[in-house]
Each structure stands twice: as C-alpha cells, then as structure tokens.
Amino acid sequence: MNEDDNEQPLNLDIPDHLEYSEEHVWVDRSVDPAIIGITEYAADQLGELVFVDMPEPGSRVEAGDEVVELESSKAVQPLISPVAGTVRYVNHDVADDPSVVNGDPYGEGWILKIELDDDEPELLSADEYAKIVK
Template sequence: MSTVPDHLSYTAEHEWVSVSDGIARVGITEYAAEQLGDIVYVQLPEAGASITGGEPCGELESTKSVSDLFAPVTGEVVDVNQAVADDPAVVNNDPFGEGWLFTVRLDGPADELLDSDEYTALIQEGE
C-alpha cells in the first residue's frame, strides 16, 4: 500500500498539494510514481505561467508511458524544481520530499482537493 501523508491534500489525478501562506507546492503521489514506473523525463510549467486547476500543465514520461501532469489549483507558477528536471528519478525516490515539481501562488481557495482518507479510498478502488 502506498504512503498517503495526512498533512497533504490530493487530486483524483494523483497530485499532492501542500498550501502555506497562499503558495501551493505540488508533486505527484507515491502511488502515481509506482504506477508510472521509472520516470525518465519531466516537462514542468515555466515560472510566471498561469495554470488552471484541472487542466494539463506539463508531462511525465516514464519507461512505461507518457502522462499529463494536471494543475491541481489555479494560479501563477512561482518556482519549478530544477533538480527534478535535471534528474527525474528524484520523483520516484522521494515523491513527497525532494521530488516536488513546482509551486503556485493561488488565485483563490484550493477547495476541490481530497483529504488523505478520500485519496486513500480512491487508490484502493483502483487496485
């Protein structure tokens, strides 16, 4: 069973979100990393780009497939994790830590997100 930290919020597309002072840090969940397999390429939105919650904003390529990265929230991209772009394996090795993908200045509340219990139920349905 994949780890699902209680202090994070989640999307049905398997992204995690941590919000602090109106800035959301975004990554993919351990479950998503396991399903994708070895991630070999990460395309992230650029700093300064506007993203819309629920819309694709990047791509993750693994040895198995190419998957869209969906924006979990609406806002302006503040920062991207260059370490992940340089070494995509970091996402597999530490998806909730060093493998974060980007940060976003929120345009509004992040209401549409799942809590850890809701996300756990979602991935159990998929197994």
C-alpha cells in the first residue's frame, strides 16, 4: 500500500508483512516460532502500559484464549491469541518495562513467540485490518 492511498487513519502503521486479528493482535508467521504482539492501534487505545502479565513458556494456547493481561492507566485488557500453539518465549523487556510496547509495538515491543500448531489460523491481511480500524 503506498502512502497516497490515504486509507490508514491517524497515520497508523500497519506493516504489510504481518497478519492481524480483529482483536488488534499481529502475528508474524514468517519466522518460527511465530511472533505475536498488539497493533499500534491497540497500543494507542490502551494508552501507556504499566503492567503486562505474561504466561509461562511451555504453556498451551488455543485460538481465542486470553493469554496476556495488559494493564494501562486507562484499562485492563486481555490479549486474545488468534493462534493455537505452545508459548516458547516471552519478551522479558516488555514485562520489565511495558512502555516498550507503546514505543515500538511491531519491533522491540513484541509480546510472545509461539510454536504454532499445524492448523491455519483465520487472520487478516494488512489491508483487511486497515478497514477495521478506519
């Protein structure tokens, strides 16, 4: 998507190489284990994160599970996993300083790395996700 399309509200960054859920979670399946985080839109809506409650590595996750609790000055919101698999890594930098997510939700602010089950998750492309947050 080029910048003159003007389809992205509030100049939100929605990277094309990622896939998205309607619950504002991104998934990068180009790497193994897959990386999961919250979108810039979700980070903006939540405000400055103050606490992130992570699952233990080795935990089983089913699509639709509330796997992480995100607490901000505004609200407490669960991260709902769009994929099924086993948690392999949690981002300790985010656990120590949740504001990393607000500053770089698609980079240093990743939340989990999950070894995916073989089933195909129902995820949205960047363009499909952009239409939801308009």
